[in-house]
Amino acid sequence: MALMELEQVSKRFGALSALEEISLVVEEEEFIALVGPSGCGKSTLLRIMAGLIAPTSGRVLLEGQALNGVNYETALVFQSFALLPWLTVQANVELGLEARQIPPKERAKRAAFYIDKVGLEGYEEAYPRELSGGMKQRVGLARALAVEPKILLMDEPFSSLDPLTAISLRELVLDLWADPQVPVAACVIVTHLIDEAVELADRVIVLSARPGRIVEEIRVALPRPRDKRAEAFNGYIDRIFSLMA
Amino acid sequence: MVHQHQHRWNLFFLALLLAILVIAAFYGSRAYLLRPGFVVPAELPKLPLYALFSFARMLAAYLVSLSFSLSVGYLAATSRRAERFIIPTLDILQSVPILGFFPAAIYLFVSLAGGGRSGIELASVFLIFTSQAWNMAFGVYEAILTIPQDAREALAAFGAKRWLVFKRLLFPACVPKLVYNTIMSWAGGWYFLMAAEIIAIGPARYDLPGLGSLMYRAAEEGRLGLMLLALGTLVGVIVAMDLLLWRPLSVWAETFRYEFAASSPGRSRVLDWWRRSRAVKRAKALLQRAGGEARLLLGSAVAALARRSPTKALSTGVAHRLWRACGWGLALLAGAFLGYLAWTAASALAKAFAQPLPQEAAQIPLAILASFGRLALAYLVSLAWTVPLSIWIGENERVARIVTPIAEIGASIPATALFPLIILFMIRVFGGMNIASVLLILTGMQWYLLFNLIAGARAVPQDLKEMTKSLRLPRFYYWRKVVLPALFPSLLTGSITGWGGGWNALIVAEYIVYNQKAYQVLGIGALLDRATYELGSGLLIFLTLGAMVTVILLLNRLLWRRLYRFAVERYRLEY
Numbered sequence: 001m002a003l004m005e006l007e008q009v010s011k012r013f014g015a016l017s018a019l020e021e022i023s024l025v026v027e028e029e030e031f032i033a034l035v036g037p038s039g040c041g042k043s044t045l046l047r048i049m050a051g052l053i054a055p056t057s058g059r060v061l062l063e064g065q066a067l068n069g070v071n072y073e074t075a076l077v078f079q080s081f082a083l084l085p086w087l088t089v090q091a092n093v094e095l096g097l098e099a100r101q102i103p104p105k106e107r108a109k110r111a112a113f114y115i116d117k118v119g120l121e122g123y124e125e126a127y128p129r130e131l132s133g134g135m136k137q138r139v140g141l142a143r144a145l146a147v148e149p150k151i152l153l154m155d156e157p158f159s160s161l162d163p164l165t166a167i168s169l170r171e172l173v174l175d176l177w178a179d180p181q182v183p184v185a186a187c188v189i190v191t192h193l194i195d196e197a198v199e200l201a202d203r204v205i206v207l208s209a210r211p212g213r214i215v216e217e218i219r220v221a222l223p224r225p226r227d228k229r230a231e232a233f234n235g236y237i238d239r240i241f242s243l244m245a
Numbered sequence: 246m247v248h249q250h251q252h253r254w255n256l257f258f259l260a261l262l263l264a265i266l267v268i269a270a271f272y273g274s275r276a277y278l279l280r281p282g283f284v285v286p287a288e289l290p291k292l293p294l295y296a297l298f299s300f301a302r303m304l305a306a307y308l309v310s311l312s313f314s315l316s317v318g319y320l321a322a323t324s325r326r327a328e329r330f331i332i333p334t335l336d337i338l339q340s341v342p343i344l345g346f347f348p349a350a351i352y353l354f355v356s357l358a359g360g361g362r363s364g365i366e367l368a369s370v371f372l373i374f375t376s377q378a379w380n381m382a383f384g385v386y387e388a389i390l391t392i393p394q395d396a397r398e399a400l401a402a403f404g405a406k407r408w409l410v411f412k413r414l415l416f417p418a419c420v421p422k423l424v425y426n427t428i429m430s431w432a433g434g435w436y437f438l439m440a441a442e443i444i445a446i447g448p449a450r451y452d453l454p455g456l457g458s459l460m461y462r463a464a465e466e467g468r469l470g471l472m473l474l475a476l477g478t479l480v481g482v483i484v485a486m487d488l489l490l491w492r493p494l495s496v497w498a499e500t501f502r503y504e505f506a507a508s509s510p511g512r513s514r515v516l517d518w519w520r521r522s523r524a525v526k527r528a529k530a531l532l533q534r535a536g537g538e539a540r541l542l543l544g545s546a547v548a549a550l551a552r553r554s555p556t557k558a559l560s561t562g563v564a565h566r567l568w569r570a571c572g573w574g575l576a577l578l579a580g581a582f583l584g585y586l587a588w589t590a591a592s593a594l595a596k597a598f599a600q601p602l603p604q605e606a607a608q609i610p611l612a613i614l615a616s617f618g619r620l621a622l623a624y625l626v627s628l629a630w631t632v633p634l635s636i637w638i639g640e641n642e643r644v645a646r647i648v649t650p651i652a653e654i655g656a657s658i659p660a661t662a663l664f665p666l667i668i669l670f671m672i673r674v675f676g677g678m679n680i681a682s683v684l685l686i687l688t689g690m691q692w693y694l695l696f697n698l699i700a701g702a703r704a705v706p707q708d709l710k711e712m713t714k715s716l717r718l719p720r721f722y723y724w725r726k727v728v729l730p731a732l733f734p735s736l737l738t739g740s741i742t743g744w745g746g747g748w749n750a751l752i753v754a755e756y757i758v759y760n761q762k763a764y765q766v767l768g769i770g771a772l773l774d775r776a777t778y779e780l781g782s783g784l785l786i787f788l789t790l791g792a793m794v795t796v797i798l799l800l801n802r803l804l805w806r807r808l809y810r811f812a813v814e815r816y817r818l819e820y
Contacts, residue, residue, distance in 0.1 A: 047398070052398055070403075075402065076398065076399065079395075081395075082393070082395035082398065082399040084396065085501065085502065086417045086500050086501045095403065095413065098409060099403035099406070147403060
């Protein structure tokens with residue numbers, strides 16, 4: 001079933017055209033990766049899905065209803081983590097719940113649950129500055145998951161981490177994706193790393209350089225966990241690479 | 246199109262400035278007509294009480310400044326329309342010499358309060374407020390503007406309401422700048438407090454019971470012991486506030502910095518105690534519970550109100566509507582106030598120009614020149630000691646730890662409190678009011694330079710320092726090629742604020758009444774004082790204040806701002 005539909009979404013910033021006629025359906029139980037050269041409007045597209053930016057033309061449908069304003073069915077994970085340095089891990093994770101006016105007790109309970117899920121139990125009272133980059137992004141993930149979004153949106157979530165940390169966080173995301181206790185129905189990740197897209201996604205959407213248009217959609221029909229040294233895996237990488245080059 | 250728009254705004258601000266000047270001139274000259282005031286006896290037993298009075302005045306002004314800066318800074322940073330009006334207005338208010346407007350403020354407040362002490366009290370609180378508010382408002386504005394986009398989006402994506410965004414993001418982000426500017430503002434406030442407690446307008450004298458008036462009176466009566474005791478009390482209060490409030494607040498404020506730099510945040514014993522102490526924890530818990538109850542009560546009250554009202558949507562719309570109503574109310578008030586200003590300005594202008602032009606007006610050009618010379622001299626003296634000291638501090642962490650607190654305390658001791666001493670010394674020993682007034686101007690100028698330069702010198706990146714070591718650059722070469730260029734932007738910021746402080750100081754530095762005798766030099770500040778206190782001439786006040794403000798604004802536009810832009814483009818340490 002379609003969770004979210006983008007109908008011929010275009011976005012201009014003044015004279016600059018960032019996105020042109022993007023049509024895309026996000027299905028239930030689907031992990032989507034948006035790849036493309038830098039400046040192609042991937043992040044803008046993600047923010048249109050989140051309802052932070054309104055498209056210049058076209059529309060976003062949520063289960064058939066046109067989206068107007070912030071999309072409450074989504075939650076965002078940022079490249080820069082975007083944690084508030086003056087709040088503890090617990091308070092950072094509670095932020096979205098506070099915005100939705102969930103009572104304090106319920107807030108604390110749910111935050112604790114997701115802090116456990118991302119493997120940060122024991123760090124509830126720590127401040128972001130005391131955490132490593134990987135731990136900060138775990139907090140970012142917990143904060144997004146805590147509002148129990150149907151669609152999890154991630155904007156280059158591992159780009160500011162060192163390669164080893166990025167590997168363990170990709171594993172964490174896949175674990176959470178497979179976890180029946182985590183009610184996320186779909187994921188959209190923006191990345192410029194082709195192997196990251198192939199490792200994570202069921203469907204890779206390749207965008208062209210500015211203005212961003214959909215060049216091709218590629219279904220990755222590999223069982224998880226995926227073997228990065230397998231021939232099929234590298235076949236996908238080569239194909240996407242040739243589309244982008 | 247854009248240019249025309251800009252043009253219209255410039256005209257508007259010019260008109261606003263003119264209106265303020267006319268009003269200042271009009272009411273400033275009428276201050277002369279106030280009834281004879283009252284004098285506070287200088288007695289030792291009153292010392293603690295007077296210290297308390299001075300502190301209370303400061304606190305009142307600070308609380309007004311705080312709410313002003315939060316609301317105005319927030320408005321300017323969140324509304325483009327408000328920003329276009331607020332920022333240039335603050336810029337003008339920041340650069341005009343506030344002390345020149347003091348007589349007008351006294352007259353207005355005294356007549357508003359029906360004469361008597363409460364009017365004078367209000368005027369002094371107002372004066373202190375004008376010395377505290379602008380930099381704090383700018384701090385709030387800049388802090389909100391520099392919040393990373395991601396953090397805003399993180400809250401927006403959760404659909405957070407205005408209040409939550411303010412509470413969790415905007416206000417915390419303001420804390421470091423707010424704390425820093427609070428400390429600066431208190432220092433500036435003490436400077437003005439001393440000037441605000443002793444008011445002599447022509448024959449009328451108003452003393453407010455406080456440390457400043459006590460000191461002054463004691464010095465006048467030649468009771469040096471009492472005067473030094475009062476000075477000691479003032480220094481004690483300032484040092485105590487530094488240790489008990491500013492130091493812990495500064496360390497605490499580091500929590501709210503956005504960059505996650507690994508620099509050591511420093512330590513404060515008081516803050517450590519505050520964080521550890523069980524009594525404090527219990528008090529906090531109690532407060533939190535009380536706060537929670539209050540919020541619950543408030544929440545249910547709002548809910549009850551919403552239920553009783555016929556429209557269902559009210560409960561969600563009520564906050565928004567209140568907000569808008571407040572906005573409109575404020576706009577209406579501001580409009581009414583502007584209208585009133587325009588009307589009084591027009592009538593005052595008519596009256597002022599009906600007077601004959603006092604012959605002193607011919608002295609204005611020469612007076613400006615003389616004052617400028619004094620300012621330039623004080624500036625050179627300031628540079629001569631602040632630049633080397635700050636370079637030394639920047640190179641040596643141990644020196645920084647020792648010198649910075651001493652300088653901070655030195656800066657917050659109001660030089661105005663030392664004026665009687667300086668006068669006594671200078672006039673008796675050197676017999677020159679000219680040297681005394683340069684010295685007094687110096688006290689209103691040097692600290693701005695010092696603190697900006699220290700901040701700049703300490704911000705020279707470690708990499709650059711290590712590079713010079715590894716290349717074995719000679720020390721002199723390192724100063725010339727690395728440190729001085731790196732210091733240039735902060736040198737300019739310091740110069741701009743320092744000159745601002747200097748222009749203001751002119752008004753108290755060029756004309757001093759001591760023991761019923763007026764000591765003065767030829768200068769624009771002295772001329773303004775004479776116009777107010779001796780002649781009571783609105784026209785002369787208007788002309789001197791106008792000349793001063795014009796020169797200041799021209800210097801800002803033609804010299805400082807251009808230099809600053811150049812400095813930022815060329816010498817900013819950013820890769």
